[in-house]
Amino acid sequence: MSGELLFRARGLTKVYGTGTAQVVALRAVDLDLMAGEFVVILGPSGSGKSTLLNILGGLDVPSAGDVTFRDHVLTGASENALTQYRREHVGFVFQFYNLIPGLTALENVQLVTDLTRNDPHERGAEDPAEALRLVGLGDRLDFFPAQLSGGEQQRVAIARAVAKRPDVLLCDEPTGALDFETGILVLEALRRANRERGTSAVVITHNVGIAAMADRVLRMRSGAVIGTTVNAAPCEPADLSW
Numbered sequence: 001m002s003g004e005l006l007f008r009a010r011g012l013t014k015v016y017g018t019g020t021a022q023v024v025a026l027r028a029v030d031l032d033l034m035a036g037e038f039v040v041i042l043g044p045s046g047s048g049k050s051t052l053l054n055i056l057g058g059l060d061v062p063s064a065g066d067v068t069f070r071d072h073v074l075t076g077a078s079e080n081a082l083t084q085y086r087r088e089h090v091g092f093v094f095q096f097y098n099l100i101p102g103l104t105a106l107e108n109v110q111l112v113t114d115l116t117r118n119d120p121h122e123r124g125a126e127d128p129a130e131a132l133r134l135v136g137l138g139d140r141l142d143f144f145p146a147q148l149s150g151g152e153q154q155r156v157a158i159a160r161a162v163a164k165r166p167d168v169l170l171c172d173e174p175t176g177a178l179d180f181e182t183g184i185l186v187l188e189a190l191r192r193a194n195r196e197r198g199t200s201a202v203v204i205t206h207n208v209g210i211a212a213m214a215d216r217v218l219r220m221r222s223g224a225v226i227g228t229t230v231n232a233a234p235c236e237p238a239d240l241s242w
Contacts, residue, residue, distance in 0.1 A: 011065030043220035091161030151182030
């Protein structure tokens with residue numbers, strides 16, 4: 001970790017609906033996330049963790065409170081500004097892979113890098129083949145999604161997110177649709193991106209076992225952060241017990 005503050009959130013509240021149909025998804029959440037940190041946000045379904053992740057990623061806006069990314073205030077930003085923020089700074093990894101069936105693994109990653117090669121921050125985009133090698137798929141460059149296992153498709157999605165060299169990977173239940181052994185491979189790919197590229201990672205999950213590999217664990221319930229744990233010695237994905 002660099003010691004640089006990446007995200008600062010204060011009083012984040014999100015309310016959906018009105019009257020008797022009103023649902024409070026977030027309740028005055030305060031949160032600081034550091035550059036280079038690997039954070040797991042742990043909680044059951046309905047705890048607010050996906051809503052929090054979407055607000056950090058600029059996919060949703062809070063009903064109250066504010067969030068900043070470095071020195072940039074995301075709260076109240078225009079849709080164009082949020083689109084630029086997502087394009088330049090955030091890599092998303094979802095539970096479902098969202099790959100384009102008619103493109104090979106290499107082409108799925110290259111589609112994103114082609115859009116980010118003119119990055120105004122001059123980081124440029126990573127070579128798509130190198131991004132796939134990072135996640136252990138150097139021998140699958142020319143395979144189409146239908147020719148890949150679920151875990152391989154998820155690792156293509158990680159390579160796609162990593163290849164644009166984002167500041168942070170926001171991962172929503174990335175192992176939720178996978179078996180244990182395949183999930184470990186996906187978590188190892190995220191760990192390599194974090195350690196070898198210095199990319200911050202925020203992983204939301206209901207799986208308590210994954211928390212052991214995090215630098216820090218935030219526990220959520222009923223829209224609130226109810227506890228924070230710092231892991232002095234995060235374990236390797238291969239040593240996890242789910």
